[in-house]
Amino acid sequence: MAIPGCMRTMKRVLLILSLILLMPIIVWADAAPDGAALFKSNCAICHGPDGKGQTATGKSLKVKDLGSKDVQKKSNADLQTTISDGKGSMPAYKGKLDQAGIDALIAFIRTLKK
Numbered sequence: 001m002a003i004p005g006c007m008r009t010m011k012r013v014l015l016i017l018s019l020i021l022l023m024p025i026i027v028w029a030d031a032a033p034d035g036a037a038l039f040k041s042n043c044a045i046c047h048g049p050d051g052k053g054q055t056a057t058g059k060s061l062k063v064k065d066l067g068s069k070d071v072q073k074k075s076n077a078d079l080q081t082t083i084s085d086g087k088g089s090m091p092a093y094k095g096k097l098d099q100a101g102i103d104a105l106i107a108f109i110r111t112l113k114k
């Protein structure tokens with residue numbers, strides 16, 4: 001019988017096709033920015049891995065504890081502006097991080113709240 005064989009091949013082709021179609025979604029989900037990792041690689045040098053700013057650079061620049069009320073009372077839009085445009089000695093990250101990265105960092109900063 002030719003038809004069942006043909007169906008089997010078609011099923012296999014469909015299975016492979018759907019795997020190929022799903023692949024980018026899986027990879028994309030994997031590549032969603034990790035706020036904690038971004039913070040560690042971009043911000044921890046001044047703000048410390050825990051955001052408290054207890055690093056040599058952080059102390060000399062007098063950075064605030066990012067978990068403190070002072071910083072946590074700011075809106076996401078304020079944090080966004082500081083991160084993308086910089087502020088005082090705080091460098092601007094506009095060209096370095098995309099919006100998804102900045103969003104992930106803001107979410108990470110919110111986890112530092114006491």
Ligand code: HEC
Binds near residue numbers: 043057090
């Ligand atoms: C070169 C050191 C340095 C690095 C690197 C740095 N910051 Fe800062 N950051 C500062 C300083 C200094 C301030 C205080 C700025 C001021 O109030 O004048 C600050 C302030 C902040 C504030 C408080 C904003 C406010 O309005 O008071 C946030 C939030 C912040 N930084 C987030 C980040 C994030 C997220 C990163 C990484 C993408 C980062 N910083 C990297 C030095 C740094």
